Each structure stands twice: as structure tokens, then as C-alpha cells.
Amino acid sequence: AEGTEGAAGTLVGEAALLAALGRARTGRMADVVATIQAEQDRVVRSPLAGVLVVQGGPGTGKTVAALHRAAYLLYTHRTALARRGVLVIGPNAVFLRYISEVLPSLGETDVVLTSLGGLFPGVRATAEDAAGTAVVKGDPRMATVLAEAVRLQQRLPEGTLTVRLEDEDEEVSVPHEVCAAARHRAQSLAAPHNVARKRFVTDMLHALVRARAELTGRPLDEEERRHGPGELWRGPAVRRALDGLWPLLTPQRLVAELLSDAELLASSGRGVLGEDERAALVRESDAPWTTGDVPLLDEAAVLLGEDDSEQRAAERARRAERAEEERYARGVLQILGLDGWDVVDPARLAEAHGGGGDSRTTAERAAADRDWAYGHVIVDEAQELSAMAWRTVMRRAPARSMTLVGDVAQRGSAAGARSWAAMLDPHVAGRWREERLTVNYRTPAEVMEAAGRVLAEVAPEMEPPVSVREEGTPPRAVRARPGALVARVAEAAEEERAGLRASGGG
Structure with missing residues (x-):
């Protein structure tokens, strides 16, 4: 990026500023907020419309930029986003607790924070599937399997x-x-x-x-x-x-029965999933929900829909009750001799008398509504989402206004993204743009040099970020015999502690 590295490999611009500060990354994210780099600023101020992918290696401030972007968008587009809200999807509950403390410090509180496991109302999934199971559940062919499971009902x-x-x-x-x-x-x-x-x-x-x-x-x-x-x-x-x-089905019932019934899986997945793939899905009927189940539940909800006859009847009853309350309020104003004055609105008086209206915040209403259409969606560690998970996320953003933060090279999930294009083109082909963060202010240069060699082997198309600080001590390679890794790690850690004590350190 411009302003990152000079002709002789010397850091300049905002990176030089960070390098001159010469301090480790400690405390909360607020410690680095005041020195957001120019490339991060481009992320923050990028237009609301469309899908923005923020690709950056470790320590490049991806999450800092995403959080400031949330605050910036809510301020700049307050009218539009106040009605629809912003959804932030994080990798786990620990991250979300952390973010819930950071966002208010940036001046924004009306944002829905959730992990993928909490994206389906009424379900809080924290368990993880084995790698093989996660791959099958995350495959878009599962949408076909679920559709057939519904038809068989x-x-x-x-x-x-x-x-x-x-x-x-x-x-x-x-x-x-x-x-x-x-x-x-x-x-x-x-x-x-x-x-x-x-x-x-x-x-x-x-x-x-x-x-x-x-x-x-x-x-x-x-x-x-x-x-x-x-x-x-x-x-x-x-x-x-x-x-x-023709039973009335819930998503929970459909998915639970499908995954615990080998015969139903065989019938629903015939010609779609192989025998080994179906076997990877089968589990006990009382098994807890996993994060890989949430996209299946969401897909099932779309296929099943809701018979809203009772809700419509209840809404008609509420409207009739409201009309009666307004007639009563109008009568009160007539008795008081105020009906000809534009002082009190009968509808407002009825609402105050009856306590009508939804007093929940936008965030509270959105979190409880699976069909809620958010004004903007931010996904952190987006490379971990499966193809089925992307179907779920895209339903929350029908306007396709999104910020996706991650690093494909750091993908940990077997079902995650191997490239942004592979995951996004089925939904927003030609409508997503990428910004790259190239400066690492957290990881020492010595560590990043070793990490860069690994990156060149596993993802040669990716460029490692440039570190802004050095510690003077390069990492050392420690060999371990097969089966002795844990013991060798403990031994190496003790050697490091002994070295620190000998030098007067901790």
C-alpha cells in the first residue's frame, strides 16, 4: 500500500508513525483507535452499498477497521440504518463480549451482535462438528437434501x-x-x-x-x-x-429427524450425497445443536414457511381493539370540550392509555425476527463460513450491503472459504470489492518472517503483511519426535522460562 514501504524497504507514512511509537499491543482495541492507518480509513469510509471484503493478515487491524466502519455508517446513514439496524457476526461468544464493550465506547449501542450459532432465533449452538461432518453440512447440496426431506413429508x-x-x-x-x-x-x-x-x-x-x-x-x-x-x-x-x-413442521423437528434417521437421510440424499457423506451426518436424536446445524435450520425455515392464519387473526383483533380505543379517546376529548382543538391527537391518547406500540429497540426486534432485513451486515473471520452459512447470512442482507473481514490464508474450518470468489460469486458476482490491509502492528517482524515462509508454501498468491516493530530475538525451530510433541513443547517452554529468570526477567 502507498505510504507503507519506501524504496529501500524502510517503513514510511502511517506505518513509520506506528513503528516510532515502539510499543506492544496491549489492553483493549481503544489503544490503537487513535492511529488508524490510511488503508484502514479507506475501509471505514467505503460506500455503504455493495459487499466490501477486507482481506488482511494477522495483526493488521481488520476488526478495528470493521468496528469503526459500523460506527461511521450508523452516523453517516443514520436515517436508513436506524430503521433496519446493523448485524455483527463474530466467531465466538468471547469475541462478542469483547465487542459489546468496544462498540459503546465508539458511541453505538443499537447493533445486533451474534455468532453464527446464535443467528437462528431460539437456538444457541456452541458445539462444533467433526471436520468431515462440517464439510458435508456446509455443502450447498444440503439445500437439495432438505428440500427432498420436506417433500417426503x-x-x-x-x-x-x-x-x-x-x-x-x-x-x-x-x-x-x-x-x-x-x-x-x-x-x-x-x-x-x-x-x-x-x-x-x-x-x-x-x-x-x-x-x-x-x-x-x-x-x-x-x-x-x-x-x-x-x-x-x-x-x-x-x-x-x-x-x-401433511404435518405441520418446525425447522427444529425437520432437521433433528433428518439427522437422526438413517433411512430418511438415505431417501432424502439419494443421488445427492454419497454413502460415506450420509454416514457422517447421522447422530443421536438428543444430540445438541451444533453451529453447522444453524444454516440447516435456516434453510428448513425457508422451505417450511409459516401458516400465519392465527397471527393474521390476532392482528385483526388488535386493529379492532385499537380502533375501539381511539373511539373511546375521541369521546373523552368531546366530553372535555377538546375535540375541536388540535391539542391532543386521539390516536396518541389511545396509545398512551392502552400502552400500545412496540417498545423494543431496533436491535431487540431484529434479533428476535429470523426474517429481519438488516441495513448492513458485518462478518468477522468471514473465511470460516461454509457455503450453507453464506446462504443464511445473505438472507439477512437482501440489499447486499455488507462488510466481510478475514484472511483466507488463516482459514481453520474445513468447510470454510478457499477463496472469496468461490464463496461470494454465487450470491454477488461482480458486486463485491476487496481492500487489503498490509501493515501488521501487532506481530514482531521476526515472527512474521517465519510466518511468511509458511504462507508462501500454503498460499503463494497471498502477500504477508509488513510488521512495524522488531523484538531482536528471532523464533527458533524445535524438532520433536512423532508422538512427543506435547512433551517437547512443555520442555521448550521451561527452557524459555529458565532463560528469562537467568536474565532477570519473569
Whole structure:
């Protein structure tokens, strides 16, 4: 970067300033906030629109820049982001606790902080999968497997559907072809499973009403057509029969059953996953959620959807209640002789009297809503996210305003990114840009020289950052026999301690 290294390899500009300070990185991030480098400033002030990738090696201040960017964007685009909020996704709970203390010091508190394991409301996953399992769960083919698992839940009876009606002690029957036609109509909606279920259940209830009328001789008049389905639906036997054909599913139930049922996995993954891959997924039914499960839960939520009939009914009731409260408030103002004055708004008076409105902050409402569309999303250690995880993150940012911070060369997850293009092009091809941080203010030059040699072997396309300080003591290589690594590390540590004591150190 310009202003980083002179012709003779001498650090200049902002890097020279940091080198002159000559102090180790200690305490909280605020210790380095005042000396953000010019390249970090470009990151902070980069436009809100689009996807910005901040690529930087260890110690280059990626997270510092990302946090200042969050504060800068919230200040500069306050109107837009105050409504939608900013989501910060970090690698673990320790990091998030740390960031929760840093962000308020930068003047911003209305930001949602979570790890990938907390991105699905109601689930807090901290367990990690074995490497082989993580790779399979993170593969985008799992979206196809989940879609097939949902389709397999939309069943038909083996023959005629027969249901005993408790109140009349009679059995009514619906022919197999009628059931098949009802399923076909529901599937033709191309709607999520739980949404399409409403159509299937409605058609099946009408078929049962007709069957009951034929069996009992009850007239199939307008009243029977209108009230009969609801009457039958209240019967436990009818509910059990229809739930058995097209059940109401939650993401948790679908994913838990899929991962604990080898036969269901085989059916859902046929032609998609190999036998070894399916075997890597199978686990006990009571196994805890892992971070690799969260993208599967989110994908399942999209495939299942919600039958919001009850919510819509509740919303209609709330609107009716609010209208009644406003009528009451208007009457109070008339009694007081204030109805002709623009002093008090009846709607505001009703809200104050009824305590209506959502008093939660933007962050609180967003964290509880899986469908919330954030104004901006920041991901730290973004190289660790799998392809399935990226599908989950992208749903939180439909406007594709994002800041992704990481270092592909430091990828630790077997399911993580091997390149930014491989992970981002399926979602934002041609719409992401990269900024590189090249100055390392944390790691001594002696250590980075050794790290650079390793980097040249594992990721030759990457350039190591330039360190701004030296300690004068290069790292030394210690050989260990196979199986003796732990003991040799302990021995080397003791040797270092002895050397420090001999020189009057700690």
C-alpha cells in the first residue's frame, strides 16, 4: 500500500508513525483507535452499498477497521440504518463480549451482535462438528437434501383414507385418488410446506364433509359446506389423520429427524450425497445443536414457511381493539370540550392509555425476527463460513450491503472459504470489492518472517503483511519426535522460562 514501504524497504507514512511509537499491543482495541492507518480509513469510509471484503493478515487491524466502519455508517446513514439496524457476526461468544464493550465506547449501542450459532432465533449452538461432518453440512447440496426431506413429508395413504368420527361413531372414507388430487393442488402452489398445508387440509376437510353427508344422509347444503369443515377439524381423529399426511413442521423437528434417521437421510440424499457423506451426518436424536446445524435450520425455515392464519387473526383483533380505543379517546376529548382543538391527537391518547406500540429497540426486534432485513451486515473471520452459512447470512442482507473481514490464508474450518470468489460469486458476482490491509502492528517482524515462509508454501498468491516493530530475538525451530510433541513443547517452554529468570526477567 502507498505510504507503507519506501524504496529501500524502510517503513514510511502511517506505518513509520506506528513503528516510532515502539510499543506492544496491549489492553483493549481503544489503544490503537487513535492511529488508524490510511488503508484502514479507506475501509471505514467505503460506500455503504455493495459487499466490501477486507482481506488482511494477522495483526493488521481488520476488526478495528470493521468496528469503526459500523460506527461511521450508523452516523453517516443514520436515517436508513436506524430503521433496519446493523448485524455483527463474530466467531465466538468471547469475541462478542469483547465487542459489546468496544462498540459503546465508539458511541453505538443499537447493533445486533451474534455468532453464527446464535443467528437462528431460539437456538444457541456452541458445539462444533467433526471436520468431515462440517464439510458435508456446509455443502450447498444440503439445500437439495432438505428440500427432498420436506417433500417426503407430504404423504398419501396407502389406499383409501378412513377416519372414525367420534361424535357419530361412524367411519368416513376418502378415495386415494381424491387425496392425491388434494396433494397435487397444494404442491402446485409452489408455496412453503406449512403454507401449502392449509390448502391441502382445507380440500381434505371438504372431501370428508362430502363423505359424511353421503354416509349419514345429511343434506350437503350451504350451511354444511360452510361449517362442516371446522366442525370436523375440531375432532382429534380427523386432525391426527390429516397431520399424518401433511404435518405441520418446525425447522427444529425437520432437521433433528433428518439427522437422526438413517433411512430418511438415505431417501432424502439419494443421488445427492454419497454413502460415506450420509454416514457422517447421522447422530443421536438428543444430540445438541451444533453451529453447522444453524444454516440447516435456516434453510428448513425457508422451505417450511409459516401458516400465519392465527397471527393474521390476532392482528385483526388488535386493529379492532385499537380502533375501539381511539373511539373511546375521541369521546373523552368531546366530553372535555377538546375535540375541536388540535391539542391532543386521539390516536396518541389511545396509545398512551392502552400502552400500545412496540417498545423494543431496533436491535431487540431484529434479533428476535429470523426474517429481519438488516441495513448492513458485518462478518468477522468471514473465511470460516461454509457455503450453507453464506446462504443464511445473505438472507439477512437482501440489499447486499455488507462488510466481510478475514484472511483466507488463516482459514481453520474445513468447510470454510478457499477463496472469496468461490464463496461470494454465487450470491454477488461482480458486486463485491476487496481492500487489503498490509501493515501488521501487532506481530514482531521476526515472527512474521517465519510466518511468511509458511504462507508462501500454503498460499503463494497471498502477500504477508509488513510488521512495524522488531523484538531482536528471532523464533527458533524445535524438532520433536512423532508422538512427543506435547512433551517437547512443555520442555521448550521451561527452557524459555529458565532463560528469562537467568536474565532477570519473569
